[in-house]
Amino acid sequence: MENFNFCIPTNIMFGRGQISQLKGAVEKCGTKILLVYGGQSIKKNGLYDQVKKQLEGLEFYELSGVEANPKIGSVRTGIEICRKEGVEVLLAVGGGSVIDCTKAIAAGVYYEGDAWEMIISHAEVKEALPIVAVSTLAATGSEADAGAVICNPETGEKLSLFSPLLFPKCAILDPENTYTVPAKQTAAGSFDILSHLMEQYFVPASTFLSDLLVESVMKTVIHYAPIAIREPENYEARAQLMWAGTIADNATLCNGNQLVSFSCHGIEHDLSGSFNTTHGEGLAILTPNWMRYVLSDQTKGRFAHFARAVWGVEATDDLQAAKEGITALENFIHTLYLPTTFTELGIDDSRFEELAAHAVEKEDLEYAYVPLNKEDVVAILKACL
Ligand code: NZQ
Ligand code: ZN
DSSP states (O other): OOOOOOOOOOEEEESTTGGGGHHHHHHTTOSEEEEEEOSSHHHHTSHHHHHHHHTTTSEEEEEOOOOSSOBHHHHHHHHHHHHHHTOOEEEEEESHHHHHHHHHHHHHTTOSSOHHHHHHTTOOOOOOOOEEEEEOSSSSOGGGSSEEEEEETTTTEEEEEEOGGGSOSEEEEOGGGGTTSOHHHHHHHHHHHHHHHHHHHSSSBOOHHHHHHHHHHHHHHHHHHHHHHHOTTOHHHHHHHHHHHHHHSSSTTTTTSBOOBOHHHHHHHHHHHHHOOOHHHHHHHHHHHHHHHHOSTTTHHHHHHHHHHHHOOOOSSHHHHHHHHHHHHHHHHHHTTOOOSTGGGTOOGGGHHHHHHHHHHHTTGGGBSSOOOHHHHHHHHHHTO
């Protein structure tokens, strides 16, 4: 078991009606607020009105229209508002894109140069505005982690920003706020959760405890995602997915593992950065193809373990079990109606060389579970067509 430091400083308020705690949570951080949200979803489902009611009597400004795969332009606009109005606390209401954009604003307010330069140069975040998050989509775990992923449409890049200062102070997680998430986003978000678990499970060394924790959360997603798609207002399904998403990607489950770079995420970020595709859909296409590409005598034992523990595969031969596990994963992807080829997303191979070179360089793919070079990534991308 590897050494680790572990601190999740986010105060999580989970369950029905927890929005009633929003005002108190915000006031603890400040009284001048920037409310950040995406398109129309929170207006349509009534959450916007509930939030506004909570903010009565407080001074607040709004940044709306944050897009999926959040763009650096929204970050810049948010920074400008914060500086001009002397904002003291950021309130993100939305999915991962809104929360990520808010994190970049929180750090960017204190950065002297341009916000994209801050991200591309991996500048250390020395100070950040406090963030309160109201999560509306079970997927990224951004509501209780230290990372953000931001796109620059001018360069086609999608890059990460990390700092312990970017953990939200408080996260309100009411599964009812996810009832209106469309089937496509429910499926993509669920696959993203599964992918976070897989990226930390396929590692050079894991622990007994971590394996059991991760496997149980994987099984939770596999069980409840189809239910949430069939019955969008099934509270238990939405609740299980929401909590699974929060704990899947903030080290809670994987402390002690020898963690390495995320392979499929490393490749996917360039795709959604360049083609504005949905993160979880890209992962659903890439993951089985990545598994088939890296399946070897070295990896078959671990893949067989996954197949038996998560999918109930009974084959005794490791290579056979590993292959059956990949097939089971593909069947699950079908049950969620997720795309299985890039062609379905309108992606052709014209930029694969460039994307692969960028992914290898920026996402440290040489330090992945199975180290990947540019040729490997191109081959995986081609298999996805
Ligand atoms: O903009 P609105 O109108 O809110 O609509 C959104 C958006 O169109 C909609 N939506 C969200 N909540 C809804 C809802 N629609 C109806 N009812 C609701 N309750 O869903 C669409 C997608 O939203 P988005 O925030 O983009 O989805 P998600 O939460 O999956 O976030 C994806 C982004 O997070 C990044 C991804 O790369 C991608 O940019 N990631 C962030 C991570 C992190 N911070 O730790 C890690 C992840 O691996 C990931 O990379
Ligand atoms: Zn992800």
